[in-house]
Amino acid sequence: MTTVxxxxxxxxxxxxxxxxxxxxxxxxxxxxxxxxxPYDPLxxxxxxxxxxxxxxxxxxxxxxxxxxxxxxxxxxxLDLAIAAAAVGLSFGIGTAAGITAGYAGGWSDRLIGHxxxxxxxxxxxxxxxxxxxxxxxxxxxIVYATAIINIPTYVRVGRAEVLIRRDAPFVQSARLxxxxxxxxxxAHVFPNVLPPLVVQASLNMGYxxxxxxxxxxxxxxxxxxxxxxxxxxxxxxxxxxxGEWWVWLFPGLALAGTVFVFNLAGDGLRDxxxxxxRH
Amino acid sequence: xxxxxxxxxxxxxxxxxxxxxxxxFLTRALPADPAVYFAxxxxxxxxxxxxxxxLGLDHSLIVQFGFYLRDLAHxxxxxxxxxxxxxxxxxxxxxxxxxxxxxxxxxxxxxVGLPAGIGAALRPDSWFDHLVRVLGTAGVAMPTFxxxxxxxxxxxxxxxxxxxxxxRIGAFIAPPxxxxxFYLIDSxxxxxxxxxxxxxxxxxxxxxxxxxxxxxxxxxxxxAAMLDALASDFIRTARVIPLSSFRTIVVYAFGNAxxxxxxxxxxxxxxxxxxxxxxxxxxAWPGIGTxxxxxxIAADYAPVQxxxxxxxxxxxxxxxxxxxxxxxxDPRAAAT
Numbered sequence: 382m383t384t385v386x387x388x389x390x391x392x393x394x395x396x397x398x399x400x401x402x403x404x405x406x407x408x409x410x411x412x413x414x415x416x417x418x419p420y421d422p423l424x425x426x427x428x429x430x431x432x433x434x435x436x437x438x439x440x441x442x443x444x445x446x447x448x449x450x451x452x453x454x455x456x457x458x459l460d461l462a463i464a465a466a467a468v469g470l471s472f473g474i475g476t477a478a479g480i481t482a483g484y485a486g487g488w489s490d491r492l493i494g495h496x497x498x499x500x501x502x503x504x505x506x507x508x509x510x511x512x513x514x515x516x517x518x519x520x521x522x523i524v525y526a527t528a529i530i531n532i533p534t535y536v537r538v539g540r541a542e543v544l545i546r547r548d549a550p551f552v553q554s555a556r557l558x559x560x561x562x563x564x565x566x567x568a569h570v571f572p573n574v575l576p577p578l579v580v581q582a583s584l585n586m587g588y589x590x591x592x593x594x595x596x597x598x599x600x601x602x603x604x605x606x607x608x609x610x611x612x613x614x615x616x617x618x619x620x621x622x623x624g625e626w627w628v629w630l631f632p633g634l635a636l637a638g639t640v641f642v643f644n645l646a647g648d649g650l651r652d653x654x655x656x657x658x659r660h
Numbered sequence: 661x662x663x664x665x666x667x668x669x670x671x672x673x674x675x676x677x678x679x680x681x682x683x684x685f686l687t688r689a690l691p692a693d694p695a696v697y698f699a700x701x702x703x704x705x706x707x708x709x710x711x712x713x714x715l716g717l718d719h720s721l722i723v724q725f726g727f728y729l730r731d732l733a734h735x736x737x738x739x740x741x742x743x744x745x746x747x748x749x750x751x752x753x754x755x756x757x758x759x760x761x762x763x764x765x766x767x768x769x770x771x772v773g774l775p776a777g778i779g780a781a782l783r784p785d786s787w788f789d790h791l792v793r794v795l796g797t798a799g800v801a802m803p804t805f806x807x808x809x810x811x812x813x814x815x816x817x818x819x820x821x822x823x824x825x826x827x828r829i830g831a832f833i834a835p836p837x838x839x840x841x842f843y844l845i846d847s848x849x850x851x852x853x854x855x856x857x858x859x860x861x862x863x864x865x866x867x868x869x870x871x872x873x874x875x876x877x878x879x880x881x882x883x884a885a886m887l888d889a890l891a892s893d894f895i896r897t898a899r900v901i902p903l904s905s906f907r908t909i910v911v912y913a914f915g916n917a918x919x920x921x922x923x924x925x926x927x928x929x930x931x932x933x934x935x936x937x938x939x940x941x942x943x944a945w946p947g948i949g950t951x952x953x954x955x956x957i958a959a960d961y962a963p964v965q966x967x968x969x970x971x972x973x974x975x976x977x978x979x980x981x982x983x984x985x986x987x988x989x990d991p992r993a994a995a996t
Contacts, residue, residue, distance in 0.1 A: 499678040503972045506934025508682075511968040514956050515686040591803050595938050598805050599953045614806055618942060621809060622824060624817050633806035641801035648797070 479539020584647035738962030756841025758947030765870035777882025
C-alpha cells in the first residue's frame, strides 16, 4: 500500500482569468458605452473640428467636430452586437449541421460536406464581400455574411466530435434505454461535444469582429453617421497625409484591443478545458 | 503518383463547379436591377424591358445559368459600367499588382515566421517562445487596415522614409516594359535600377502590413510541427550519433516538419487574399481589390462577380500548388 502524501490545496486562479477581467471591461463598455460617453456621439460642431486630444476631448475630435471618445464608446455595442449575432447564428446552424452529419452519416453527411466545401472554396472575406454585395448593403446582411463564412468551422468540429462518440458505450446505453434520436442527440451527445465548440466560438468572436469591421471599412453595411469602429478608421484614413492621427488611432485601438481580448479568452478557455494543455 | 495527382485534379474541377454555381447565384441576387441601371436615368418602362431582354434577364434561372456558362467559356465576364471595359481585361490588367503584393507578403511572412517558429520550438517556454506567442496573438488581433495606417503614419508621415500611399510607383516614373506584370521583376529585366528602387519603396509598407498578419499562423504551425518532429525517435538518434545540431535541426527535423507547415499555408492564403482587399484600399494599390471596392460602391455588379470568381480560382490554384508540393515531398501522400 502506498502512502498518501498530504495534499496541499493551492488556491490558484485558473489560467486565462486575466483575460476574463479584460473581457468584463469590454462587456461593460458595450453595455454602458452610450451612458459613459461624455458627449453626444452625433453632435457636430464646426468650431471644434479636428482638434487633437485635450482635457475636454480625450481622444480629440473628427472633421465634423464630434467627440471621438464618445463615438468609440458608443460604437462598442454595435460592433459587439454584430459579431455576437453572427457567431450565435453560425454556432447554431453549424453545430446542428455538424452533429447531424456526424451522427446520421450517409447522404446527409455528404450533402452537408458539399455545402461546407463550397463555402471553404472561397477566400472567406472575399465571399463575405460577395454575399453583402448580392444580398444588399445592410447591417443584417453583414451579420448573415459573417455567419455564413464561419459555419464550416462549427460543422467540422461538431462532426468530428460526434463521430468519436457515436458508438461510445454511454450513447449506446442511452439508445438501448429507449431514447429517441432527437433526445439522444440533445441530452446525451450535445453536452459532450459542447466544450470544444464553445472554445471555437470564443476564438471566433475576434475573427467575426475583424470581418464585420473590415466590411464596414470598405464602405459596406453600417452607414455614417452611425458610430462604428471600421467606418471611423476609414474616415481617419483620409487624414494620414495631413497627420491627424487621433481620428483613426483610437477607434483602431479599440478594435484591435477587443479582438485581442477575445482571442486571449479563447486561448485561455481552451487551455482550461483541455487537460492535456494544462501545465 | 500520377493517379494521386489525377484524382486531385478531378477534385479541383468539382470545387471549381461549385464556385461557379455560387458566383452565379450571388449575381442573380443583387439588389440593384441592372436593366434599370443600363437603361439610364430617364429610362421608360419599355426601354427597361428591352434592356432586360437584351441582358437575358427575362429567361428562367436555368437558362440564365446556361448563358452564364457560355459566357464563361468565352472568357466573357461582362462589362464594367464604371470603366467601360470588359471585366476580364480590367481584372487581367490589375491582377499582377495584387499577385505581386500577395507573393512578396507571403515570402516576407515565411522569412520571419519559419525561423521564429523553429526558435520557439527549440526552447519551449523560454522568453523567446513567449515573445513569439504574444506577438503572434497581437498580430492576428490587428485589423490589417489599422496596421497599414500605423505603418504609414510612422514611416511616411513621421520619418518620411516611405512614399505617399498612392499606388505601385511614383507619379513621375514610367512603369517598366510589361513582361510579367510584376514591377519588381520587369524593372530588373529592363535593367532600370531607378524604377526598381521606386517599386521596392512602394511595395514595402503594404507587403509588410499583409505579412504581419500572416506571420502568426505560420509561426504557430511551424512551432507545433517542429515540436512533434523534435520529439521523434529519429531526432533522438541523430542527436546521440551525434550529427551536427544544425544538420539535425534544419535537415531532419525541419524537413519533416515542413509538411504540416505547407498544409497550414493553404489557410494562410485565405486570410492573405481577403486582407489583400483591405490593404489595397489603404495604399490605393491598383489591384483587383481596389477595383472591386470601387465597383461595389458604384453598384456595378459584373466586376464584383468577376472579382469573387477570380479570387476563388486564385485560391483554388494556390491550394492545388500546395497539394502538389506535399505530394512531391511526401512519399506517403503519393502512395495513398
